Amino acid sequence: MAYGRGDTIASKLGTVRVAKFGLWTYHAPETEPADVDAKAVELLGRLTPDIEVWRQLASRFNMSLFCGWFMERA
Incomplete structure (x- = not known):
């Protein structure tokens, strides 16, 4: 997910807001067992x-x- 300051962002619940700052996120796929060091x-x-x-x-x-x-x- 990425957006810039001033972009309109819709949440999963349907609310909308204007971004105060930009953001770029990056995720690693889930694994079993979880290993934080390996993910980093x-x-x-x-x-x-x-x-x-x-x-x-x-x-x-x-x-x-x-x-x-x-x-x-669980």
Whole structure:
């Protein structure tokens, strides 16, 4: 999922809002058993290792990395 500041975003429940900031999300497919370390390696391995690319992006955008593990009871 990706959107820019000012874009209209509809939720799964049907509510609509205007984005205050841009967002780009990237997900790894689920596996059994869950392995957070392997997921981080998989996701980051798909991105460029070129530090200059990251410097250019960081000079233009505020960047943050969030890694979450969402568990639910069966």
